[in-house]
Amino acid sequence: MDQSISWITVGSVEDIPRQGSRVVRTEGGDIALFRTVTDEVYALEDRCPHAGGPLSQGIVHGARVTCPLHNWVIDLASGEAVGPDEGCAGHCPVRVVDGTVQLGLAAFRPGRGGCGHG
Amino acid sequence: MSTHTNPPPPAHPLKAPRERLVVVGNGMAGIRTLEELLAKAPDRYDITVFGAEPHPNYNRIMLSPVLAGEKTFEQIVLNGRDWYEANGIKLLTGDRVEAVDRANRTVTAMSGLTVAYDRLLIATGSTPFIIPVPGATLPGVVGFRDLADVETMLEAAARGGRAVVIGGGLLGLEAANGLKVKGMDVTVLHLMDTLMERQLDRSAGALLRHELEGRGIAVLTGADTAEIVGNERVSAVRLKNGQELPADLVVMAVGIRPNMALGKAAGLACGRGIQVDDAMTTSDPAILSVGECVEHRGQTYGLVAPLFEMAKVAADRLAGGVESAYTGSVTSTKLKVTGVDVFSAGDFTGGKDCEDIVFRDAARGVYKRVVVKENRILGAVLYGDTKDGGWYFQMLKDGTEVAPVRDTLIFGPNFGGGFGGEGAANPKAAVAALPDSAEICGCNGVCKGTIVKAITEKGLSSLDEVRAHTKASASCGSCTGQVEQLLALTLGDGYAGEAKAKPMCKCTDRTHDEVRRAITALELKSIPDVMQRLEWRTPDGCHHCRPALNYYLLCEWPGEYKDDSRSRYINERVHANIQKDGTYSVVPRMWGGLTSAKELRAIADVVDKFAIPTVKVTGGQRIDLFGVKKEDLPAVWADLNAAGMVSGHAYAKGLRTVKTCVGSEWCRFGTQDSTGLGVKLERMTWGTWTPHKVKLAVSGCPRNCAEATIKDLGVVCVDSGYELHVGGNGGMHVRACDLLVKVETEAEVLEYTGAYMQLYREEARYLERTAPWLERVGLDHIKRRLVDDPEGRAALNARFLFSQSFSQDDPWAERASGSVDRHEFAPLAQVG
Ligand SMILES: Cc1cc2nc3c(=O)[nH]c(=O)nc-3n(C[C@H](O)[C@H](O)[C@H](O)COP(=O)(O)OP(=O)(O)OC[C@H]3O[C@@H](n4cnc5c(N)ncnc54)[C@H](O)[C@@H]3O)c2cc1C
Ligand code: HEM
Ligand code: SF4
Ligand code: SF4
Numbered sequence: 015m016d017q018s019i020s021w022i023t024v025g026s027v028e029d030i031p032r033q034g035s036r037v038v039r040t041e042g043g044d045i046a047l048f049r050t051v052t053d054e055v056y057a058l059e060d061r062c063p064h065a066g067g068p069l070s071q072g073i074v075h076g077a078r079v080t081c082p083l084h085n086w087v088i089d090l091a092s093g094e095a096v097g098p099d100e101g102c103a104g105h106c107p108v109r110v111v112d113g114t115v116q117l118g119l120a121a122f123r124p125g126r127g128g129c130g131h132g
Numbered sequence: 133m134s135t136h137t138n139p140p141p142p143a144h145p146l147k148a149p150r151e152r153l154v155v156v157g158n159g160m161a162g163i164r165t166l167e168e169l170l171a172k173a174p175d176r177y178d179i180t181v182f183g184a185e186p187h188p189n190y191n192r193i194m195l196s197p198v199l200a201g202e203k204t205f206e207q208i209v210l211n212g213r214d215w216y217e218a219n220g221i222k223l224l225t226g227d228r229v230e231a232v233d234r235a236n237r238t239v240t241a242m243s244g245l246t247v248a249y250d251r252l253l254i255a256t257g258s259t260p261f262i263i264p265v266p267g268a269t270l271p272g273v274v275g276f277r278d279l280a281d282v283e284t285m286l287e288a289a290a291r292g293g294r295a296v297v298i299g300g301g302l303l304g305l306e307a308a309n310g311l312k313v314k315g316m317d318v319t320v321l322h323l324m325d326t327l328m329e330r331q332l333d334r335s336a337g338a339l340l341r342h343e344l345e346g347r348g349i350a351v352l353t354g355a356d357t358a359e360i361v362g363n364e365r366v367s368a369v370r371l372k373n374g375q376e377l378p379a380d381l382v383v384m385a386v387g388i389r390p391n392m393a394l395g396k397a398a399g400l401a402c403g404r405g406i407q408v409d410d411a412m413t414t415s416d417p418a419i420l421s422v423g424e425c426v427e428h429r430g431q432t433y434g435l436v437a438p439l440f441e442m443a444k445v446a447a448d449r450l451a452g453g454v455e456s457a458y459t460g461s462v463t464s465t466k467l468k469v470t471g472v473d474v475f476s477a478g479d480f481t482g483g484k485d486c487e488d489i490v491f492r493d494a495a496r497g498v499y500k501r502v503v504v505k506e507n508r509i510l511g512a513v514l515y516g517d518t519k520d521g522g523w524y525f526q527m528l529k530d531g532t533e534v535a536p537v538r539d540t541l542i543f544g545p546n547f548g549g550g551f552g553g554e555g556a557a558n559p560k561a562a563v564a565a566l567p568d569s570a571e572i573c574g575c576n577g578v579c580k581g582t583i584v585k586a587i588t589e590k591g592l593s594s595l596d597e598v599r600a601h602t603k604a605s606a607s608c609g610s611c612t613g614q615v616e617q618l619l620a621l622t623l624g625d626g627y628a629g630e631a632k633a634k635p636m637c638k639c640t641d642r643t644h645d646e647v648r649r650a651i652t653a654l655e656l657k658s659i660p661d662v663m664q665r666l667e668w669r670t671p672d673g674c675h676h677c678r679p680a681l682n683y684y685l686l687c688e689w690p691g692e693y694k695d696d697s698r699s700r701y702i703n704e705r706v707h708a709n710i711q712k713d714g715t716y717s718v719v720p721r722m723w724g725g726l727t728s729a730k731e732l733r734a735i736a737d738v739v740d741k742f743a744i745p746t747v748k749v750t751g752g753q754r755i756d757l758f759g760v761k762k763e764d765l766p767a768v769w770a771d772l773n774a775a776g777m778v779s780g781h782a783y784a785k786g787l788r789t790v791k792t793c794v795g796s797e798w799c800r801f802g803t804q805d806s807t808g809l810g811v812k813l814e815r816m817t818w819g820t821w822t823p824h825k826v827k828l829a830v831s832g833c834p835r836n837c838a839e840a841t842i843k844d845l846g847v848v849c850v851d852s853g854y855e856l857h858v859g860g861n862g863g864m865h866v867r868a869c870d871l872l873v874k875v876e877t878e879a880e881v882l883e884y885t886g887a888y889m890q891l892y893r894e895e896a897r898y899l900e901r902t903a904p905w906l907e908r909v910g911l912d913h914i915k916r917r918l919v920d921d922p923e924g925r926a927a928l929n930a931r932f933l934f935s936q937s938f939s940q941d942d943p944w945a946e947r948a949s950g951s952v953d954r955h956e957f958a959p960l961a962q963v964g
């Protein structure tokens with residue numbers, strides 16, 4: 015695997031509801047971990063690029079989540095808002111090793127807002 | 133070559149022999165001209181039609197749905213051979229006319245047949261432009277013009293493999309969609325960087341591209357084809373930048389060229405097409421021409437609406453008219469890909485002195501742009517919601533001053549006139565608001581007044597009949613929805629509706645009603661079951677369909693179906709209302725608006741203990757605690773539960789509140805115990821799940837202090853009993869209730885309420901409030917089910933009470949106990 019990233023174990027895949035999300039608290043803010051219907055796990059900053067809505071509270075469908083505040087749809091892999099909206103939620107490398115979820119927090123990539131960030 | 137002339141016209145004792153009309157081209161414009169002509173002067177001509185294709189006249193526009201497998205060829209035939217026979221028209225199919233001898237007034241066809249004419253109509257349409265690159269004539273390279281092309285594509289698709297469509301315009305995209313639906317791997321190559329750049333602006337083009345990519349169609353823009361590669365058959369397409377795309381089929385859809393060869397050879401004046409004047413007459417007065425093969429005032433056309441206008445004029449002139457004139461057309465376009473709504477009209481490049489009005493709704497995938505110059509509409513692009521296209525197009529064509537409606541222009545004609553919860557636009561109101569002169573069917577130029585008149589005068593009751601009598605919705609079908617609304621508006625209850633309505637969402641082609649029927653008929657009992665059996669296009673739906681399916685299943689299988697919390701909007705999942713800062717508000721139930729010192733004390737304690745910043749009395753007569761942190765929710769609930777309070781479901785598509793006035797207990801005007809009745813109603817109905825929120829109220833006398841007549845169900849007490857009012861709501865578009873019935877006892881009020889709730893639960897579509905539901909099905913329908921049918925009413929009420937027996941568990945207690953969804957409220961981990 016990628017040697018340059020240090021991985022932090024945050025829990026097991028089973029702790030995240032399928033088609034759901036759990037939050038990891040960090041000093042830099044909340045990271046939302048998503049588990050899709052096919053058990054892939056993704057990690058995004060828990061802030062919608064639109065107006066900061068908590069993405070962890072949205073409906074997960076396919077590899078996307080719909081923000082609970084104004085229904086922006088965010089691609090889980092890239093954090094990008096699905097067109098025509100523009101913006102990107104910060105995202106964080108994540109991997110699953112033997113059923114445990116590991117975050118590469120140091121490699122967190124911040125997002126960029128659409129409108130009205132914050 | 134054998135020379136052959138028409139059989140002599142049958143001897144007729146009174147009339148002179150008829151004139152001979154020959155039509156070259158058995159396509160849409162030519163035959164439309166004949167239809168118009170037969171209506172005006174049925175006996176004037178002996179008519180012969182030559183068609184190069186081996187088929188009778190069909191609706192070329194509908195080749196796209198044939199390719200996509202949504203229609204069969206038989207369904208798109210416009211006039212079968214029996215029509216030609218019945219009208220005494222001689223039809224020669226599969227026989228291309230090769231020459232016109234203007235001096236002798238004859239035409240000669242490929243078969244050698246020569247026919248004499250007095251008047252000749254050339255309607256040869258156009259041919260696909262094949263870009264002149266090496267390999268363009270290899271087998272496996274087709275245009276998209278006629279049934280033969282579609283058959284070639286379907287054969288290729290049956291073998292699977294890869295298709296490359298060159299050209300990302302209307303035709304190319306319809307071809308790409310059809311081939312994709314048929315199972316091919318499809319790539320669209322487009323020279324420009326915006327799809328359909330002649331009809332769409334960048335934003336709409338991007339939305340469209342995204343939609344198509346979501347369906348698995350690859351799109352390459354800025355792609356310039358250098359060569360089509362292959363030995364015996366096409367095997368790949370090579371681009372100028374060297375990229376090579378493997379291909380088993382190549383569809384050329386880069387444009388069309390007017391098919392003017394015959395006219396040119398005959399020495400008629402030609403430019404980009406066969407030149408005609410306003411009477412559709414060519415440089416030879418005996419020869420007329422219509423359709424895509426003509427050039428009129430320097431313009432050529434590639435859509436049916438202008439051709440049909442030409443056909444009208446040509447027919448009139450052929451019938452002996454001297455006045456009618458064709459003066460050119462402004463066109464509008466719709467893309468016919470199921471589930472993709474795109475509309476464009478006029479000039480929307482914008483620029484100096486132009487004003488752009490833009491509306492976006494990201495969640496619904498809607499983009500609308502109207503370009504206004506000097507107070508008149510210059511162009512419009514609509515994506516995702518095209519129902520107002522006709523309205524804009526009409527104003528564009530009429531040059532209507534838009535200043536008076538400028539501020540709400542982008543919301544369409546029904547803005548402010550409609551109703552409905554959460555701003556749901558009401559298409560019926562939109563159609564109702566149109567003037568009689570508004571064009572509904574763009575293809576055939578049929579306006580609202582004509583359709584309504586045909587419905588009433590000819591007693592039409594279905595879409596097919598309207599199509600047969602008016603031609604509205606008979607061509608591309610984009611106006612079908614509006615025609616259905618007109619049927620519904622004109623016939624009211626007499627209109628049974630049509631099978632096809634809007635699909636539920638992009639994951640499926642089925643409508644809400646179809647999905648519900650399938651759930652019942654196929655006994656589908658879980659969301660994955662529904663998606664599997666009804667062939668959802670996405671693995672697990674989207675935020676539109678999942679909550680709807682969850683509701684339909686819950687309603688259909690009470691006690692059996694297990695609620696899927698993952699398919700619920702966050703508020704219903706955590707039983708609180710999310711606020712804009714991500715905190716929650718908590719509203720405990722106060723039965724009928726009553727509370728007590730004990731409850732108020734408990735609320736005060738919770739507010740102190742959890743430092744809740746705002747406490748407010750709601751419009752629903754209870755208290756809202758704002759700014760509760762998510763992880764505090766279970767503890768807040770536990771404390772409120774301990775004082776006997778339960779969730780107020782202020783977050784739910786379910787029963788919200790029963791608002792009451794004090795009634796006869798205290799009020800000097802009160803006729804009945806409105807508060808007591810309100811409490812009973814709330815006790816009976818709380819916890820139910822409904823298509824949308826439901827609010828009840830009870831007023832103690834007609835002064836109506838509880839505002840009962842703008843509720844989903846409102847009771848107004850009178851001396852002699854209770855009036856039940858239904859289908860009202862506050863919100864953006866206030867709708868006052870309709871009176872359903874007057875009853876004498878509280879027991880009847882309760883039974884009616886249960887039955888009404890259940891009817892709404894079973895019939896309304898998800899997210900449809902009672903007001904639009906009532907408008908859709910009609911008050912009479914509801915009266916028939918509830919008032920005229922006591923047994924049915926009792927059965928509905930029984931079903932309601934049965935489902936209530938499973939739904940009246942306080943969700944707060946379940947979660948406060950920690951047994952349900954604990955993971956919703958605690959973080960997974962804390963790091964750093
Ligand atoms: C796939 C597809 C989708 C379309 N979608 C839309 C749409 O959504 N909206 C819209 O407005 N328009 C649409 N169009 C365009 C529309 O179909 C045309 O504008 C219309 O058919 C043109 O009518 P026409 O009579 O001029 O030509 P045609 O309908 O092409 O008729 C010409 C006929 O003449 C025959 N012919 C040609 N030369 C000879 C000859 N020498 N002798 C005998 N017969 C001859 C041809 O074989 C053909 O059958 C679409 C076209 C296609 C191909
Ligand atoms: C996120 C969106 C919304 C939230 C969080 C919200 C929240 C609330 C709450 C908490 C109440 C008090 C109700 C109660 O006591 O149960 C209320 C009342 C009300 N809301 Fe909303 N609401 C929302 C959207 C809407 C919309 C879109 C409409 C209009 C269609 C609407 C119309 C009303 C009305 C008319 C009342 C008064 C109800 C009554 O007096 O019976 N609300 N809302
Ligand atoms: S509605 Fe009638 S009974 Fe109720 S409070 Fe008002 S006046 Fe009194
Ligand atoms: S009326 Fe008030 S509470 Fe209701 S949606 Fe608007 S701002 Fe929010």
Ligand code: FES
Nearest residue numbers: 062065067081084
């Ligand atoms: S904050 Fe996410 S959609 Fe508005």
